[in-house]
């Protein structure tokens with residue numbers, strides 16, 4: 001009962017401080033979801049879409065300043081700066097609490113405070129973890145309905161859980177008596193996304209955007225969970241999770257880690273362009289990896305929905321996503337067609353005119369984009385037509401291969417295999433990628449993004465590398481001493497004229513085909529200074545408009561530059577950087 005009183009006390013404490021007009025607990029009932037959507041329509045946050053074309057779906061337009069994750073306002077408030085490490089913004093927890101205390105004082109006045117009990121992972125799984133988000137945003141509450149397991153069923157289990165993560169969110173815009181609300185309240189001038197790992201607590205103030213406000217996702221399932229994983233011996237990763245079946249009917253599970261907006265959703269929903277292959281989806285963004293009773297490394301998707309990037313999604317690039325979002329979907333910051341349906345750049349066909357994401361008139365000759373480049377769709381995982389039968393299995397699925405990738409226009413070959421777990425960890429640590437619209441800031445700038453976790457690691461990244469290495473030590477004590485094989489991939493090499501060499505999307509199955517063959521020891525390969533590479537004779541490029549050399553050739557001298565660069569990067573971690581990784585790099 002300790003935790004119930006804890007929860008009760010916390011809810012009362014937050015309500016006393018923030019002074020909402022009323023408090024509503026999310027039960028998980030469909031009629032509550034429908035009522036909240038109606039509330040959002042009446043506040044003009046939601047525009048209902050054409051019921052015939054896009055049933056039970058809505059368009060939300062954010063404040064134009066609140067469209068992406070804000071990394072410079074994201075803080076890891078560990079007791080010491082060293083625990084947060086050099087790649088996180090650190091703030092002393094007491095100092096941060098003092099600042100937030102002032103901002104939170106009365107911040108929910110005139111609004112409803114929603115209390116959302118949620119479970120990350122299958123209910124009844126020993127690998128799942130619980131949280132409660134308190135928020136004054138109905139948009140956040142309904143998004144959590146689609147993204148996460150919420151409500152009474154969760155609350156019953158949460159009561160007996162050893163702990164839960166406290167997630168407090170406010171848009172920071174109290175309403176005076178009689179004051180009319182705006183469709184998208186936010187305070188981007190006073191933004192704080194603050195994490196207190198030692199207290200299992202997140203406080204987010206000022207933004208309504210998904211990555212800053214849906215605290216179950218990046219804040220809990222990556223930042224706090226990575227910290228929990230370090231303490232408890234598991235991994236919380238920015239990874240998709242798929243089941244891949246070859247034409248002979250052999251199935252393997254694969255995870256892949258790419259930075260934000262680099263194709264995780266597309267790979268998770270891949271429709272193979274090779275006959276006889278099947279890819280089934282468990283998750284498109286986050287995986288939790290742990291040791292199964294049988295000694296294999298296993299994974300679950302802690303989430304239960306997609307929060308995907310809309311622009312670029314089409315029946316050509318990702319038909320499975322298009323089917324997933326054909327109904328019961330919340331769209332944020334896309335265009336609105338005269339038909340009452342949504343549209344965005346890169347869709348199969350665009351209307352001649354419509355309304356852009358800011359609610360302004362748009363025509364196909366407009367210089368401005370119809371959709372904000374980080375426009376999103378939010379939909380429940382069960383709407384995915386290629387959902388894997390084991391998506392909700394409490395024991396997770398065994399992982400055979402782990403892929404690390406980034407957006408690199410040169411140097412990095414299409415695929416290579418690590419000779420050992422240690423070299424694989426180095427592949428992850430050396431990831432760098434050209435930046436995308438998922439976070440506020442410059443686009444296309446090359447930055448180190450180890451394991452695609454740069455904005456999401458809740459503790460010192462040097463220690464995180466060590467934790468990955470330790471997973472292999474752990475494996476040696478298990479009944480089956482097997483670890484997944486690790487691969488580095490890059491779909492984004494460009495030619496001198498700026499065109500992509502690799503067709504990507506459904507043809508990425510060719511890379512998975514080679515990985516399958518390698519896992520089954522069916523194919524020879526070539527050792528090189530940067531890992532194991534395919535032989536030209538055994539990599540399937542038939543029917544494609546690119547050459548093996550364009551995809552795989554590299555200059556040792558250029559790679560030396562990459563290594564030097566990495567050495568400089570490692571230096572910032574000081575003693576926290578594992579020595580064995582440095583040896584591996586040398």
Ligand code: OXD
Pocket residue numbers: 069211259260261285307438439
């Ligand atoms: C996301 C992100 O929203 O990585 O998944 O930014």
Ligand code: MN
Pocket residue numbers: 238259260261285
């Ligand atoms: Mn992501």
